[in-house]
Amino acid sequence: MPMKNDDSSLESLLRATPLREPSERMDVRVEAVFANHRAHAARRSLRLSLDRISRHRPAIAAGILIAIGIGFRLSLPKPKPPVAIVPETVASHPFQIEQDTSTLYNDGMIAGTDDGAYLQIRRRTVREIWYEDPSTHAKLQVTIPTEQVVIQKVEAY
Amino acid sequence: MIATIEAIYRQHRKGLFTLALSITGRSESAEDAVHEAVVRLCRANKMPTGDAVAYVFAAVRNAAVDQKRGLGRARPTVSIFDVAEPSQAPDLNLHDGERDKMVADAIAELPEDQREAVVMHLYSGLTFQQSAEALNLPLQTLASRYRRALAKLRDQLASLR
Numbered sequence: 001m002p003m004k005n006d007d008s009s010l011e012s013l014l015r016a017t018p019l020r021e022p023s024e025r026m027d028v029r030v031e032a033v034f035a036n037h038r039a040h041a042a043r044r045s046l047r048l049s050l051d052r053i054s055r056h057r058p059a060i061a062a063g064i065l066i067a068i069g070i071g072f073r074l075s076l077p078k079p080k081p082p083v084a085i086v087p088e089t090v091a092s093h094p095f096q097i098e099q100d101t102s103t104l105y106n107d108g109m110i111a112g113t114d115d116g117a118y119l120q121i122r123r124r125t126v127r128e129i130w131y132e133d134p135s136t137h138a139k140l141q142v143t144i145p146t147e148q149v150v151i152q153k154v155e156a157y
Numbered sequence: 158m159i160a161t162i163e164a165i166y167r168q169h170r171k172g173l174f175t176l177a178l179s180i181t182g183r184s185e186s187a188e189d190a191v192h193e194a195v196v197r198l199c200r201a202n203k204m205p206t207g208d209a210v211a212y213v214f215a216a217v218r219n220a221a222v223d224q225k226r227g228l229g230r231a232r233p234t235v236s237i238f239d240v241a242e243p244s245q246a247p248d249l250n251l252h253d254g255e256r257d258k259m260v261a262d263a264i265a266e267l268p269e270d271q272r273e274a275v276v277m278h279l280y281s282g283l284t285f286q287q288s289a290e291a292l293n294l295p296l297q298t299l300a301s302r303y304r305r306a307l308a309k310l311r312d313q314l315a316s317l318r
Contacts, residue, residue, distance in 0.1 A: 010311055014279055017260040020239045022174035026188040030170075030195050034163050037199040041159070 094140075097130045109154070116153050121146040162198050165213045172281030173217045175237050179276045180221035182233020190221035211290035214283060217289060236261050238282060256317055262314040271306035274299055 107120040124147050131140040166173065166283070170191075177187035194216040205212035238261040264272060277288040289299040 006311075007307055010307060010314070011279060013256075013308065013314065013317060014260060014275070018239045018259045019171065019175055019237055019280055020178060020184065020190060020235065021189070022170060023184070026174065027170065028190045028268075029188070030166060033192065033195050033199055034159065034166075037159055100293055 094131045094133045096132075099128045101126045101128070110151070116155050119152045119154050121150045121152065123150070158202050158204050159199055161204075161209050162195065164211060166195065169210065169213070172283070173214065174278045175205040176214060176276055177217050177221040177224070178235070179237050179272065179280075180218065181224045181228065181233050182235065183228065183231075184235055186228060187221065190224045191217055193223070198232065207290050208287050210283065211287040213276070214281065214287070214291040215293070232296055236265055238264075242284065257316060259314060263310050265310060266284040266313070271302050271309070274302040275306045275310075278303060 023043040063086040102123055105124065107122060109117045110120045111118040124145070127144040127146070129142045129144070131137070131142075173191050173194075178184060181187050181190060194213070197220065198213065198216050238257060240257045240261045245290040265277060267275065267291055273292065274288065277283045277291065278285060283291065285296060285300055285303070289296045290298060
């Protein structure tokens with residue numbers, strides 16, 4: 001930049017000289033240009049809007065009808081929500097019935113050693129439990145399968 | 158865009174007029190140039206790619222050059238300074254009047270390109286970057302023109318400092 005310390009005082013001296021002012025007439029003329037342009041822009045914007053409206057007239061008509069319909073619907077009294085009727089219940093202890101059903105499976109000899117053999121036996125059990133509420137007679141059934149594996153040494157004769 | 162031009166005009170109206178006046182040398186032509194530039198800018202209605210202030214100043218400069226061309230060889234009648242002759246303003250400090258006249262004369266004697274650089278930076282309030290952009294010059298070229306102008310002014314106004 002051409003700015004040096006010595007230049008600062010010279011620039012101050014130059015700036016101190018008063019400048020000629022533009023007349024008010026210039027401001028009036030320029031402001032008139034801006035005002036004219038703003039008015040022109042507003043007219044153009046309005047014209048564009050009207051063009052758009054005429055181009056989309058059916059859609060706008062449909063929109064107005066929908067809006068009127070929504071307004072009418074909103075003006076109607078709102079229906080009261082239904083009141084849920086819950087029967088009064090008395091707490092009671094449910095009774096339960098259990099039943100175990102077991103089946104044995106003999107898988108035979110699964111291993112053999114010098115001093116004997118090993119026999120595998122499986123027991124599959126299905127436990128079924130029924131719960132029942134004595135007051136409402138509501139029923140609930142639960143099934144629990146289990147498997148038990150037993151390996152038994154068979155002594156050699 | 159128009160709002161930007163309006164804002165720039167309101168902020169820099171005096172600077173724009175000073176630039177136009179430094180080119181045309183006539184107040185009416187300078188005001189016509191500013192008006193014409195605003196009309197052109199509003200009609201174009203497009204955002205500049207660079208600095209908006211520099212863009213508006215460039216438009217005023219172009220309009221002022223057109224005005225000057227229209228004036229032909231007519232000599233400039235006024236300078237950019239509002240310098241009162243000491244005899245015309247007896248209540249004014251005599252020394253101030255003489256000093257202002259010396260400054261005005263020194264600037265008037267500068268070559269056109271150097272005077273333009275001084276007017277844009279010192280009297281129109283543009284930065285060097287904006288001035289360079291408005292004149293469509295590299296920054297270094299504008300800076301060297303300004304430096305040369307200051308060197309000449311320093312010599313001519315040595316008695317005042």
